[in-house]
Amino acid sequence: MAYSKQWLDILDQVKEFEGNRIVWYRGQSNSQKTLHSGLFRVIDDYDGITIKEIKTIERQFYNYFLNLGYLHHNAQDWELLILMQHHGVKTRLLDWTESFAVSLFFAFQHWKPDKPACIWMLKPLLLNKKATKIEKFHNEYISKGISYTNRIDKETLNDFLDHSVALHPIRNNSRIVAQSGVFTIQGNTLDPLENEYNGELLDDNILQKIVLSEEIRNDIELYLKHSGINYFTLFPDLDGLSKHLNKSVLDKVNLIWHSASSDDFMKIK
Template identity: 45%
Template sequence: MAFSENWKTIMDEVADFSRHNSGIVWFRGHCNSTFSLNSGLFRLRIGNQISEYLSLENQMFNYFKSLGYLQSLDEKDEWTIVYSMQHHGLRTRLLDWSESFLVSLFFANLGWNTGSCSIWMINPESLNAASIGTSEIKLPTKNGFLTKHADSNIKSRAIYPNKSNSRIVAQHGVFTVQGNSLTPLEKEFSETLFSSNSLKRIDLTYEVREDVLNYLKLNGINHFSLFPDLDGLSKYINDTHINPAWL
């Protein structure tokens, strides 16, 4: 079955954005188009003071490092510990992005049962130019994560993480590190990123969901391709061998 005209329009929008940004684009999928670009830490409703979030961030970091001692966490630098926290589901100021549109589409589809989902696209170099005055995207390797982010004026920026596990490699994973403004990324820089066409959200209405499923299948994107471990394999086998009507 051919793809719908609505899907072709969406693909043209993605291609146009990528072309405008010379192919330097990161993607993030949301199963609900109302979701903001807030990291797990800042999605919590702790209060209106950044000090409350910083206190929790410090407590969770130190607790994770202390109880993870037998996993050799004491030997790792602070950034590697934060990557591990994010990987295992703790609330951090890291926000997951991917260098692959297909990966973001997969995650937008997860949990999408009604209404609209969305794909966010950002030029990470433009983000850093607005945030830290240089378009360079660094791979942080030194200690000082907690000290650095205690600065109330620090802004969100894009980083390359260490590809320390098979999932982040399979998902072409990258991160933005949220700053301390207590505002989501899409509002943090006012209209600067939007007006320069460096940040954009595309909403996908439910009528194109069949297109999304077909596109993912055609490109071999599934749980096992993005979660190349036994958990991902088990979910993939469930998806392919169990009829939803049996559940």
């Protein structure tokens, strides 16, 4: 079965946005979800919360994870922040990937038929240029090498920029390597990325959103298969293998059960 014209048009849209620029991608199973980091999503739960109060929560997350989990990680500062994000702590990091196919995988997971999914595309170097006038990546967050712990200290005045910045991280675990993971780190604005600079990132073609409708679900599933993307390739550990086996084996069972005899069922490989 050939890819649909609608899907091929999306691939052309990705290529057109890219041009000769580095592009990052983020897949979301709900297209209505904003580009807020996990930490800043507390805005949705606590109406009227301030940046000072968010920083207090951030500092507690960091200190607890550092002190209570030290035997399990032996990390500090930026490396610890990335580890916190990896294990699901709410941080001001927002996950992106350098791979379009990987972003599709995350958009496809938990995608409900009644709600469109989406892919966000970002030109990270142009984002940094807009925030700092410098078109480059930094292994540490911009501001003359100030450590993360200094930034969240309550006495620090000029800690984070107002706007988000693209961060090329230390890839300190196998999952972030497999997923070609990168981050934006949210500044002190309370706006999600798409609303920063009064929406100019969208207007200036630095940020773009592709809505994925239910009609192309089969195209995406086939594209992921052709790209060799599955749970185990992106989560190269026993958890990822278990999820991959649950899906792949049961997919074969379902196919044979509905289309073949019981003798064929016993030949599943």
